[in-house]
Amino acid sequence: MEDQWRRETKPIDFEGGIFMPYSWTVGRVGSRFFIELRDNGRIMASACRKCKDIWVPPRMRCPVCFSEIDEDAWVEIGPEGTLRHYTVVRYDHKAQPIKPPFAYAIIDLDGATRGFTHLVYGTELEDLKSGTRLKPVFALDPQGNILDIEYFTPVGGQGG
Amino acid sequence: MGRRVAIIGFGQTHHSARRWDVNGLELIQEAVVRALDDAEMTLEEIDAVVIGNMDHFEGINYVDTWSVEGAGAFMKPIFKVTTGGTTGTTVAIAAYYHVASGLFNNVMAIGWEKNSESDTTGAIITCSDPVWDRFSYSGAIPSLAVEASAYMREYGVTEEDGARVTVRDRGNAMNNPYAHLREAVTIEDVMYSQMLTEPIKLLDICPRSDGAAAVIFSREDVAEKRCPKPAWIHAVSVRHDTTWFGDIDYTRLTSLEGASKEVFRIAGIKEPVKELDVCELYLPYSFAGLKWMESIGLCGPGEAPRFVADGHTDMGGTLPVNPSGGVLSTNCIGATGLLRVGETALQIFGRAEKRQVEGARLAMATGFGGCFWSDALIVGAGKPQ
Amino acid sequence: MKKVGVVGIAQTRFERRITDRNYADLVYEVTTGALEDAGMTIQQIDNVVTVSNDFLDGRTISSMAVMDACGAYGKNVSTVEGDGMFGVVYGAMRIWSDSFGTTLIVAHSKGSDGPSNLITNAMFDPIYHRPLGLDAISSAALQARAYMDRLGADPEDWARASVKNHGNAKKNPFAQLPLDLTVEEVLSSRPVADPLKLLDCSPISDGACAIILADEENAHESRQRPVWIKGVGYAAELHYLGDRDLSRPIALVEAAKRGYKMAGIGNPGREIDFLEVYDAFSYMEPLWLEGLGFCEAGEGGKLLRDGITELNGSMPVNASGGVLSAHAVLVAGLVRVAEVVLQIRGTAGNHQIERARIGLAHGINGPCGQSHCVVILGDY
């Protein structure tokens, strides 16, 4: 009886979701980074004097040795950099800010010792390779967030 | 019980409605640095980390990996435990097992929340089943209100009886420089505050806070060498109830009964009111400070209103409850339970300053969350058996 | 430290979408399955560790949904949010602490219930990285590229991992994707995020797994010969992708070092008979073998080329078909342990390895294997 019922019916899926807006605290350190980016088009990093590491985005404490990094130890880096690794994305989902194909890259911004992860666009993506020189393309209407750099694109290429 | 474990350091942030100056990672760092300072330890000496919070308050998936640089866990073992409101006590209990297992010498327990980043109730209601009861009977306040109503009817308890618990805890918070709400209230203030869900009014319920706590658990020999008065863990216990709010027995808090019985048995406590010197209880709303006292066995059924009104739980009373100001004064949810544990340790250290219970040697901390779940811990100045 | 062994295991069949059971049903299925396997009753279990994730379940306090189903009522219980492997480590710790004698560990996930790209996007920092749209696949692709750029890894070698593991899956009745593939088919499958192709990626899966741990005294109550935990180790490196050298899994090196030390293993290549590693993407198998010390950095591909990791090779890897053949997130780590147990018991059926006395199970948390966990199991 039950088996027959099971065969003849299809289980129900309930379509729902969690819709939760967030207001993430950027904090004192991150805000300075974004305000420099938004108002002055400068990319800032923080230097750990102990490890000699230049971290981007800047940190309040060195992620490795945990010592405090005061704001005098901030340096301007980039804005150009060298492509370390990249991937060309060929599938889409709602969290992506631009339509694929586009690339993600880990970029060694000039002057930093740690990489910066961002988008690469506005070029023949097939021509990208480790070592390609990149420059940022700044948003026309900067908002004080990470997409104030719209994407990076090869130096001397189109875009920008 | 296996190897002896003690708490030797406790750090917490200055809790507030919104810590705009730090992001989540930096908030965690603040508590970690203070715990290290308190234990006079370096980060290198910490050999594992256990962290907890509730995902949907900050919307961060895999908080253990995201928080590595906040927790100072680079190249260290770290994982996350999370059990809703009991997260903080669960983290403490996990840290205890980490050390008791013999795998680690010094373990950092971290609980944190930035409740300002989202709608706390909006997130909590999603703990209920999406198909069956998320629409109808969900979140913290409705079920607590049902519990309070049942208790009030059973024993003829009044709203003023509940209000006394808020008055006590908020008064105690005046002595705690880290507390979020540091403003004493009167019974009238509570009675005239906004009605939320009968009988719960705004001042009957906990706030939502930004904050973090970090507690260092150490092996016996380290604790003895490094801490003048280690806070030894005598017993830990966890009890969860059913999956559905509708299946709960609202006349009793069976999970707290079970967890309390177990910790008292392990710690050899026969008369808790006499033997315990201080309690830090996870009381998220005022009426819990009545009914749950009975569930722990600190007084008989229906006796808690009298017990509280007579001042037994006040500072200087027979058994002071929540010298820190408790959850009614500070509620950064993933940290809340760990704050209870850290505060009991502080009492044993004798470093609780203005909120110190003189000569405190045996303390109880509890956690509450999920679907009427409870955790309990006994912390003491004497070495456990 | 007293001995802790696995005395019961159960897993569901993994499927792209299970429609006739919700995740609590799956938990109930594996809980009763593991008890039956152990020949024990729920009364003989004195504590429970559940493994779940609020994002995957679309539910705050996701463990609440399975408290009934795993028989946790009246017991000491907690929840690890992370790979099932960390649940095993915590479950064992609770016994090593002399607080308990038998731990039930149960993990569930229904990848089909939610949008997996958005869920994995949520593991990145909300301020600096999430707005870029990064997710598990695109970050893994960056790691695969780093492996090529820095160590000269060859995607053709990874394709061999996909061919081998999907082939092994044909012998495992629980696997979701048993496939007959050739290296050419993998290489010419749809590009997803360069250099990863569709067949380099694990599927979305629904399923659950449970295991029961016991100390020596309680293991006698079980009808199974215990498979003992000989060592555990875990560690995490930094989170931001740019802060890491993605081609060098340093956290895995650290985790393995701790696990080997505890297990008294000096030469893993000689002393360990087989592995179940977390190959969420094909390149991970050789990269993790490097991190685990089975070869030098950059030589993982050679192990695949030489057939050493085949089912009948000298160091079989993922005889079960691995994560590439069934990837219920969180559950997959627990399955690695269950599969190692099946092999050591000698009851793995068609995918049984000839010599299986000491096995290593491996799991990961976070993007690109930011946090690693190893558990070494053996028959003595």
Ligand SMILES: [Zn+2]
């Ligand atoms: Zn440094």
